[in-house]
Amino acid sequence: MTRQRTHPVSVVHACLRDGRGGSPTAVLDDDPRFSDAERQRIPALLGTSHAVFLGVAPGGTGADLRFFTATGELPACGHGTVAALAVLTRRTGGGAFTLRTPVQSFAGRATPKPDGDEVDATFETGPVRLREATDPERHLTYQALRFTPDTRTPEVRVAALGRERMLVPVSGRAALAALQPDLxxxxxxxxxxxxxxxxxxxPPDSDGRAAARMFAPSIGVPEDVANANSTACLAAHLGERGVPRIAVDMGDRLGRPATVTGASRTTASGTVVQVGGAARVDRVVTLDPAQDAPHRGGRSGQAVCRVNP
Structure with a gap:
């Protein structure tokens, strides 16, 4: 008889806007019996873009984090970190946490909101490295985004936080909403x-409010509901221009309004950003590797999700 492995999985809505929307993210305790192929399957099975695997330290004040999409492991994931902090806060009541990924250690903090349902979560990134985009990078990206000559704006930059990503400005929210890239x-x-x-x-307004869309088809995410690490990169870029704090709206084209905040400061090692958002644990499901498709079952508000090893 084969022993089944069942695991509770929290589906967290990360980077909410006024209590709504947010990016659905799966968060569960890691298990050494999971293969990376199983980890990659979990986002699709649960209808999320990313899954976060926690290795929780004794006492609950620290955790190792691993991030997966359907195409493989990522070295970092900002909204996944916000989601992990929401789950850790539900277990411990919140406070300061030491978080570790395969590439760095950093501090996180989470505080329950007065209604007890949502959590305000922030974490400090490592140094953000910025450079100007090369002409080939800029030209080919403009073509893929289907930019017309009047859409193009100067100062396209490439920012590295984990992996490089391109920061491309447009004139305003109407131009942003109209984008239909060739993915x-x-x-x-x-x-x-x-x-x-x-x-x-x-561009940010006088209060530091901006909007953004993140396209990441190479990692299996055609458009991200919320991307905190890229927002941190934008905060570092704008910090160099005298904008110390930003709040960036995302997810509207996907029907899931989200907001990510960022505040930059300069250190001896470079520009670092405190980035975060509000999050809520939406539901808890049970992961069972005995079958290969999710189905509803059990008590109200729960589900059984089965994944073949």
């Missing part, structure tokens, strides 16, 4: 230049 072509461009994706953003 196959954009994937080829990102693969050619080793980019995580392309983050298209508006």
């Amino acid at each position: 196959d072509r954009l994937r080829r461009v990102c693969d050619r230049f080793g980019l995580l994706g392309v983050y298209v953003h508006t």
Whole structure:
């Protein structure tokens, strides 16, 4: 008889806007019996773009984080970190946490909101490295985004936080909403230049409010509901221009309004950003590797999700 492995999985809506929307993200305790192929399957099975696997330290004040999409492991994921902090807060009541990924350690903090349902979560990134985009990077990305000559704006930059991604400005929210990129072509461009994706953003208003869309077809995410690490990169870029704090709206074209905040500061090692958002654990499901398709079952508000090893 084969022993089944069952695991509770929290589906967290990360980077909510006024209590709505947010990016659905799967968060579960890691298990050494999971293969990476199983980890890659979990986002699709649960209808999320990403899954976060926690290795929780004794006492609950720290955790190792691994991030997966359907195409493989990522070195970092900002909204996934926000989602992980929401789950850790539900277990511990919140506070300060030490978080570790395969590439770095960093501090996170989460505080339950007064109604007890949502959590405000922030974390500090490592140094953000910025450079100007090369002419081939800019030209081919413009073509993939289907920019017309009047859409193009100056100062396209490439930012590295984990992996490089391109920051592309547009004139305003109407131009941003009208974008219909050629995703196959954009994937080829990102693969050619080793980019995580392309983050298209508006200029901030006088209050530091902006909007953005993140296209990352190379990692299996045609458009991300919320991308906190790319927002951190934008915060670092704008910090150099005298804008110390931003709030970026995302997800509207996907019907899931999201907002990510970022505040930059300069350190001896470079520009670092405190980035975050509000999050809520929407539901808990049970992961069972005995079958290969999710189905509803059990008590109200729960589900059984089965994945073959």
